Amino acid sequence: MTAVKVRLAQGTPCWVSLMTSDHEGAMAFYGALLGWEFGPGPDQLGTYVRASLAGAKVAGIGVTPPGARHPVEWTTYFAVDDADAVSQRVHECGGTVAVGPLQAEHAGRLAIAADLSGAAFGLWQGEEHLGWEVTGEPGAPVWNELLTADEPSATAFYRAVLGSVLTPGEDGTTRLLIDGRPVAAIRLTTEGRGWRVHFGTADCDLTARRAEELGGRVLLAPQDTPYGRMARLADPQGGRFVVVQVG
Structure with a gap:
């Protein structure tokens, strides 16, 4: 596996992070399930590590700040050219910016925001760290999808904030396009809300069983x-x- 370091166009998902109250437990779970190894990352928001596959960075895991009440969730980050300018657009479009924009050492500049429904997402202006270095393989991110009960509002919001081209997909979703290529989707549903990260696996059934063995749960078989x-x-x-089974 070769790590690929490229600057992604604005509006492209480029990184995913998990904030959790059990940092060591999360590393043990995802390390065993997805084959990740861990190294240090920026610590402006507390303890934070970057996960990698054969040396290629794929995700981050941080510690939830003391007293925080938000649930443990994966956050999808979008590449942006100017985190401050895009954060201002989030405000102008009715969203909120909960963290930042702030500098993450020499890695880049970030903000954590929420759309009109409260779904959290991140903005990443990469400098030394441009984002994930491998996708579409077992253990790496393969897709990001927003679940929402108000697809028209979500579509308008992300189009305005990120400057994305959005188009109806054949599967009933709305696709976010970069240079004509789908990079994420928005799906109308009543089964929850928020961005969902999809990771690749060589064997979906085996991974689901392994997740239960490691103390996780299967929400949908x-x-x-x-x-x-x-x-x-x-x-x-x-x-x-x-x-998602790949390969």
């Missing part, structure tokens, strides 16, 4: 879909994610 065999899982602290 493995099933065949037009995009491959998928399962919805939760880690021992409740962080939700999807695994």
Whole structure:
């Protein structure tokens, strides 16, 4: 596996991070489940590590600030050219900016925001760290999708904030396009809200069983879909994610 370091166009998902109250437990779970190894990352918001596959960075895990009440969730970060300017657009479009913009050492500049429905997402202006270095492989991110009860408002918000091109997909979702290529989706649903991170796996059924053995839960059993065999899982602290069989 070769780590690829490229600057992604604005509006492209470029990184995913988990904030959890059990940092050591999360590292043990995802390390065993997805084959991750860990190294240090910026610590402006507390303890934070970067996960990698064979040396290629794929995700981050940090510690939830003391007293924080928000649930354990994965956060999708979008590449932006100017985190301050895009954060201002979030405010202008009715969203909120909970953290930042702030400098993450020499890695880049970040902000954590929420859309009109309260779904959290991140903005990343990469400098030394441009984002994930491998995708589409077992253990790496493969897709990001927003679940929302108000698709028209979500579509208008992300179009205005990120400057994304959005178009209806054949599967009933709205696709975010960069240079004509789909990079994420917005799905109308009543089964929750928020951005969902999809990780690749070589064997969806085996990964689902392994997640339970490691103390996690299977929220939706493995099933065949037009995009491959998928399962919805939760880690021992409740962080939700999807695994997709690839390769």
